[in-house]
Amino acid sequence: MTNLNEIKQQILTVLITVKNQLRQNYHFEQVNTKTNRNDLVTDRDISIEKTVVRFLKEHFPQAQIVSEEGYGNHPQNLKGLVFFVDPIDGTMNFVKCHDQFASMIGVYEDAQPIFGAIVDVMQDKIYYGGPEIGAFIDQQPLKKLDDLPLNKVLITISNRLLQNDAVTYQDLVSNSSGLRIFGSAGIVFTRLLTGKEHLYVGKFKPWDLAAGRAIGKAIGIDVTPIDGAPINMLKSQLVIVGTRCATQQALDVISRVK
Ligand code: 2AM
Ligand code: CA
Numbered sequence: 096m097t098n099l100n101e102i103k104q105q106i107l108t109v110l111i112t113v114k115n116q117l118r119q120n121y122h123f124e125q126v127n128t129k130t131n132r133n134d135l136v137t138d139r140d141i142s143i144e145k146t147v148v149r150f151l152k153e154h155f156p157q158a159q160i161v162s163e164e165g166y167g168n169h170p171q172n173l174k175g176l177v178f179f180v181d182p183i184d185g186t187m188n189f190v191k192c193h194d195q196f197a198s199m200i201g202v203y204e205d206a207q208p209i210f211g212a213i214v215d216v217m218q219d220k221i222y223y224g225g226p227e228i229g230a231f232i233d234q235q236p237l238k239k240l241d242d243l244p245l246n247k248v249l250i251t252i253s254n255r256l257l258q259n260d261a262v263t264y265q266d267l268v269s270n271s272s273g274l275r276i277f278g279s280a281g282i283v284f285t286r287l288l289t290g291k292e293h294l295y296v297g298k299f300k301p302w303d304l305a306a307g308r309a310i311g312k313a314i315g316i317d318v319t320p321i322d323g324a325p326i327n328m329l330k331s332q333l334v335i336v337g338t339r340c341a342t343q344q345a346l347d348v349i350s351r352v353k
Contacts, residue, residue: 185279201305
Protein backbone atom coordinates (compact mmCIF):
# COMPACT_ATOMS: atom_id res chain seq x y z
CA MET A 96 0.00 0.00 0.00
CA THR A 97 1.16 3.45 -0.87
CA ASN A 98 2.57 5.75 1.76
CA LEU A 99 0.28 8.75 1.42
CA ASN A 100 2.32 10.90 3.76
CA GLU A 101 5.46 10.32 1.71
CA ILE A 102 3.55 11.21 -1.49
CA LYS A 103 2.20 14.38 0.11
CA GLN A 104 5.63 15.52 1.32
CA GLN A 105 7.34 14.86 -2.03
CA ILE A 106 4.62 16.48 -4.16
CA LEU A 107 4.53 19.58 -1.96
CA THR A 108 8.33 19.78 -2.09
CA VAL A 109 8.53 19.68 -5.87
CA LEU A 110 5.59 22.06 -6.44
CA ILE A 111 6.95 24.60 -3.95
CA THR A 112 10.30 24.45 -5.76
CA VAL A 113 8.52 25.09 -9.10
CA LYS A 114 6.55 27.97 -7.61
CA ASN A 115 9.69 29.59 -6.16
CA GLN A 116 11.52 29.25 -9.47
CA LEU A 117 8.65 30.89 -11.35
CA ARG A 118 8.28 33.69 -8.79
CA GLN A 119 12.02 34.42 -8.75
CA ASN A 120 12.33 34.38 -12.53
CA TYR A 121 9.17 34.95 -14.56
CA HIS A 122 11.06 35.03 -17.82
CA PHE A 123 10.25 32.85 -20.86
CA GLU A 124 12.09 32.83 -24.16
CA GLN A 125 10.01 30.91 -26.63
CA VAL A 126 6.27 30.61 -27.21
CA ASN A 127 4.95 27.99 -29.62
CA THR A 128 1.44 26.92 -30.56
CA LYS A 129 0.13 23.36 -30.28
CA THR A 130 -3.37 22.38 -31.50
CA ASN A 131 -4.45 25.91 -32.42
CA ARG A 132 -3.18 29.50 -32.22
CA ASN A 133 -4.46 29.91 -28.63
CA ASP A 134 -3.06 26.62 -27.34
CA LEU A 135 0.40 27.73 -26.17
CA VAL A 136 3.53 26.15 -24.82
CA THR A 137 6.63 28.03 -23.64
CA ASP A 138 10.14 26.87 -22.84
CA ARG A 139 9.17 27.18 -19.13
CA ASP A 140 6.29 24.66 -19.51
CA ILE A 141 8.82 22.22 -20.94
CA SER A 142 11.65 22.81 -18.48
CA ILE A 143 9.29 22.60 -15.48
CA GLU A 144 7.73 19.41 -16.78
CA LYS A 145 11.18 17.86 -17.27
CA THR A 146 12.16 18.83 -13.71
CA VAL A 147 8.96 17.41 -12.21
CA VAL A 148 9.08 14.18 -14.23
CA ARG A 149 12.75 13.63 -13.31
CA PHE A 150 11.91 14.19 -9.62
CA LEU A 151 8.93 11.79 -9.70
CA LYS A 152 10.90 9.08 -11.52
CA GLU A 153 13.67 9.34 -8.94
CA HIS A 154 11.35 9.18 -5.91
CA PHE A 155 8.65 6.85 -7.29
CA PRO A 156 10.39 4.64 -9.87
CA GLN A 157 7.49 2.17 -9.95
CA ALA A 158 4.90 4.84 -10.90
CA GLN A 159 3.52 5.81 -14.32
CA ILE A 160 3.42 9.47 -15.34
CA VAL A 161 0.87 11.22 -17.60
CA SER A 162 2.11 14.71 -18.43
CA GLU A 163 0.88 17.45 -20.72
CA GLU A 164 4.01 18.16 -22.75
CA GLY A 165 4.80 14.49 -23.31
CA TYR A 166 7.84 13.82 -21.08
CA GLY A 167 5.98 11.24 -18.96
CA ASN A 168 5.58 7.63 -20.03
CA HIS A 169 2.19 7.54 -21.81
CA PRO A 170 0.54 4.73 -19.81
CA GLN A 171 -2.13 2.62 -21.49
CA ASN A 172 -3.88 1.80 -18.20
CA LEU A 173 -4.22 3.23 -14.69
CA LYS A 174 -2.94 0.25 -12.69
CA GLY A 175 -0.83 1.05 -9.64
CA LEU A 176 0.42 4.53 -8.89
CA VAL A 177 -0.12 7.16 -11.62
CA PHE A 178 0.94 10.82 -11.49
CA PHE A 179 -0.75 13.45 -13.69
CA VAL A 180 1.41 16.52 -14.28
CA ASP A 181 0.46 19.93 -15.67
CA PRO A 182 3.61 22.08 -15.43
CA ILE A 183 1.89 25.38 -16.25
CA ASP A 184 -1.89 25.37 -16.39
CA GLY A 185 -3.17 28.56 -17.99
CA THR A 186 -0.18 29.13 -20.26
CA MET A 187 -2.09 31.88 -22.11
CA ASN A 188 -2.48 33.73 -18.80
CA PHE A 189 1.20 33.11 -18.01
CA VAL A 190 2.15 34.70 -21.33
CA LYS A 191 -0.42 37.53 -21.51
CA CYS A 192 -1.52 38.53 -18.00
CA HIS A 193 1.29 37.37 -15.72
CA ASP A 194 -1.41 36.11 -13.34
CA GLN A 195 -3.94 33.27 -12.87
CA PHE A 196 -1.83 30.26 -13.75
CA ALA A 197 -0.99 27.16 -11.74
CA SER A 198 1.18 24.07 -11.55
CA MET A 199 -0.51 20.86 -10.55
CA ILE A 200 0.03 17.21 -9.83
CA GLY A 201 -2.69 14.61 -9.27
CA VAL A 202 -1.91 11.19 -7.80
CA TYR A 203 -4.09 8.15 -8.50
CA GLU A 204 -3.85 4.55 -7.37
CA ASP A 205 -5.62 1.89 -9.46
CA ALA A 206 -7.59 4.69 -11.17
CA GLN A 207 -8.80 6.24 -7.89
CA PRO A 208 -7.75 9.76 -6.82
CA ILE A 209 -5.64 9.68 -3.65
CA PHE A 210 -3.89 13.06 -3.59
CA GLY A 211 -3.67 16.32 -5.51
CA ALA A 212 -1.88 19.63 -5.22
CA ILE A 213 -2.37 22.91 -7.08
CA VAL A 214 -0.02 25.83 -6.62
CA ASP A 215 -1.37 29.31 -7.43
CA VAL A 216 1.98 30.83 -8.37
CA MET A 217 1.24 34.55 -8.22
CA GLN A 218 -0.91 34.35 -5.06
CA ASP A 219 1.81 32.17 -3.49
CA LYS A 220 -0.69 29.62 -2.18
CA ILE A 221 -0.76 25.85 -2.32
CA TYR A 222 -3.99 23.85 -2.24
CA TYR A 223 -3.70 20.12 -1.58
CA GLY A 224 -5.42 17.08 -0.17
CA GLY A 225 -7.37 13.98 -1.01
CA PRO A 226 -10.35 11.86 0.02
CA GLU A 227 -8.56 10.34 3.04
CA ILE A 228 -6.72 13.37 4.40
CA GLY A 229 -9.10 16.26 3.66
CA ALA A 230 -8.47 19.50 1.75
CA PHE A 231 -6.06 22.27 2.76
CA ILE A 232 -4.86 25.68 1.69
CA ASP A 233 -1.28 26.08 2.93
CA GLN A 234 -1.64 24.45 6.38
CA GLN A 235 -5.31 25.41 6.91
CA PRO A 236 -8.13 22.88 6.48
CA LEU A 237 -10.81 23.85 3.96
CA LYS A 238 -14.46 23.60 4.98
CA LYS A 239 -16.95 21.22 3.42
CA LEU A 240 -18.86 23.19 0.79
CA ASP A 241 -22.52 24.15 1.08
CA ASP A 242 -24.64 22.11 -1.32
CA LEU A 243 -26.47 25.10 -2.83
CA PRO A 244 -28.97 25.01 -5.70
CA LEU A 245 -27.99 26.31 -9.16
CA ASN A 246 -29.93 29.57 -8.76
CA LYS A 247 -27.79 30.47 -5.72
CA VAL A 248 -24.31 29.92 -7.23
CA LEU A 249 -21.83 31.56 -9.57
CA ILE A 250 -20.66 29.25 -12.32
CA THR A 251 -17.75 29.12 -14.73
CA ILE A 252 -17.54 27.60 -18.18
CA SER A 253 -14.40 27.06 -20.20
CA ASN A 254 -13.82 29.73 -22.78
CA ARG A 255 -13.40 27.13 -25.53
CA LEU A 256 -16.72 25.44 -24.77
CA LEU A 257 -18.56 28.78 -24.88
CA GLN A 258 -16.95 29.66 -28.20
CA ASN A 259 -17.98 26.31 -29.67
CA ASP A 260 -21.45 25.92 -28.23
CA ALA A 261 -22.74 29.10 -26.57
CA VAL A 262 -26.39 28.21 -27.22
CA THR A 263 -26.34 25.04 -25.10
CA TYR A 264 -24.84 26.86 -22.14
CA GLN A 265 -26.87 30.08 -22.31
CA ASP A 266 -29.75 28.52 -20.34
CA LEU A 267 -27.33 27.18 -17.76
CA VAL A 268 -25.96 30.68 -17.15
CA SER A 269 -29.41 32.21 -16.88
CA ASN A 270 -30.45 29.59 -14.31
CA SER A 271 -27.42 30.45 -12.13
CA SER A 272 -26.32 33.57 -10.23
CA GLY A 273 -23.98 34.42 -13.12
CA LEU A 274 -20.93 33.51 -15.18
CA ARG A 275 -17.24 34.10 -14.44
CA ILE A 276 -14.32 33.03 -16.69
CA PHE A 277 -10.65 32.52 -15.68
CA GLY A 278 -8.58 30.66 -18.33
CA SER A 279 -6.91 28.15 -16.02
CA ALA A 280 -8.53 24.94 -14.83
CA GLY A 281 -6.21 24.89 -11.81
CA ILE A 282 -7.18 28.40 -10.75
CA VAL A 283 -10.87 27.55 -11.20
CA PHE A 284 -10.41 24.52 -8.94
CA THR A 285 -8.87 26.75 -6.25
CA ARG A 286 -11.96 28.97 -6.50
CA LEU A 287 -14.34 25.99 -6.28
CA LEU A 288 -12.40 24.67 -3.28
CA THR A 289 -12.92 27.98 -1.48
CA GLY A 290 -16.60 28.26 -2.43
CA LYS A 291 -16.34 31.30 -4.74
CA GLU A 292 -17.92 29.56 -7.71
CA HIS A 293 -19.69 26.20 -7.33
CA LEU A 294 -19.77 24.80 -10.88
CA TYR A 295 -17.31 24.48 -13.73
CA VAL A 296 -18.21 23.07 -17.14
CA GLY A 297 -15.67 22.19 -19.81
CA LYS A 298 -13.93 19.60 -21.93
CA PHE A 299 -10.80 18.71 -20.04
CA LYS A 300 -7.66 16.68 -20.51
CA PRO A 301 -6.70 14.32 -17.65
CA TRP A 302 -4.05 16.71 -16.26
CA ASP A 303 -6.57 19.59 -16.18
CA LEU A 304 -8.76 17.61 -13.78
CA ALA A 305 -6.59 15.15 -11.91
CA ALA A 306 -5.34 17.25 -8.99
CA GLY A 307 -8.51 19.26 -8.39
CA ARG A 308 -10.68 16.16 -8.55
CA ALA A 309 -8.60 14.49 -5.82
CA ILE A 310 -8.66 17.52 -3.51
CA GLY A 311 -12.30 18.40 -4.20
CA LYS A 312 -13.52 14.91 -3.34
CA ALA A 313 -12.68 15.61 0.30
CA ILE A 314 -15.08 18.57 0.59
CA GLY A 315 -18.02 17.79 -1.67
CA ILE A 316 -16.90 18.52 -5.24
CA ASP A 317 -17.78 15.85 -7.82
CA VAL A 318 -16.59 15.49 -11.41
CA THR A 319 -19.48 14.22 -13.55
CA PRO A 320 -19.24 13.42 -17.28
CA ILE A 321 -22.13 15.09 -19.16
CA ASP A 322 -22.75 12.04 -21.36
CA GLY A 323 -23.33 9.80 -18.30
CA ALA A 324 -20.29 7.60 -19.07
CA PRO A 325 -17.90 6.69 -16.27
CA ILE A 326 -14.99 9.09 -15.86
CA ASN A 327 -11.90 7.98 -17.80
CA MET A 328 -8.65 9.65 -16.75
CA LEU A 329 -6.86 8.59 -19.93
CA LYS A 330 -8.91 10.78 -22.29
CA SER A 331 -10.52 14.23 -22.70
CA GLN A 332 -14.03 14.48 -21.32
CA LEU A 333 -16.86 16.98 -21.23
CA VAL A 334 -17.67 17.24 -17.53
CA ILE A 335 -19.38 19.28 -14.85
CA VAL A 336 -17.22 19.89 -11.81
CA GLY A 337 -19.09 21.06 -8.74
CA THR A 338 -21.22 20.52 -5.70
CA ARG A 339 -23.90 17.86 -5.95
CA CYS A 340 -27.24 19.71 -6.08
CA ALA A 341 -26.07 22.39 -8.54
CA THR A 342 -24.45 19.67 -10.70
CA GLN A 343 -27.69 17.70 -10.90
CA GLN A 344 -29.71 20.80 -11.76
CA ALA A 345 -27.12 21.82 -14.39
CA LEU A 346 -27.32 18.35 -16.00
CA ASP A 347 -31.12 18.73 -16.15
CA VAL A 348 -30.86 22.15 -17.83
CA ILE A 349 -28.28 20.90 -20.37
CA SER A 350 -30.32 17.80 -21.22
CA ARG A 351 -33.43 19.98 -21.82
CA VAL A 352 -31.48 22.16 -24.29
CA LYS A 353 -29.66 19.34 -26.12
P1 2AM B 1 -3.19 24.71 -20.29
O1 2AM B 1 -2.85 26.14 -20.17
O2 2AM B 1 -2.43 23.82 -19.36
O3 2AM B 1 -3.14 24.19 -21.74
C1 2AM B 1 -8.04 27.42 -20.58
O4 2AM B 1 -9.39 27.57 -20.91
C2 2AM B 1 -7.88 26.15 -19.79
O5 2AM B 1 -8.07 25.03 -20.68
C3 2AM B 1 -6.52 25.97 -19.21
O6 2AM B 1 -6.62 25.22 -18.03
C4 2AM B 1 -5.77 25.21 -20.30
O7 2AM B 1 -4.70 24.48 -19.81
C5 2AM B 1 -6.83 24.29 -20.77
N1 2AM B 1 -6.60 23.91 -22.16
C6 2AM B 1 -6.02 24.60 -23.13
N2 2AM B 1 -6.01 23.95 -24.30
C7 2AM B 1 -6.62 22.78 -24.04
C8 2AM B 1 -6.94 21.66 -24.85
N3 2AM B 1 -6.63 21.61 -26.15
N4 2AM B 1 -7.61 20.64 -24.26
C9 2AM B 1 -7.93 20.70 -22.94
N5 2AM B 1 -7.65 21.73 -22.13
C10 2AM B 1 -7.00 22.76 -22.66
CA1 CA C 1 -0.27 23.19 -19.25
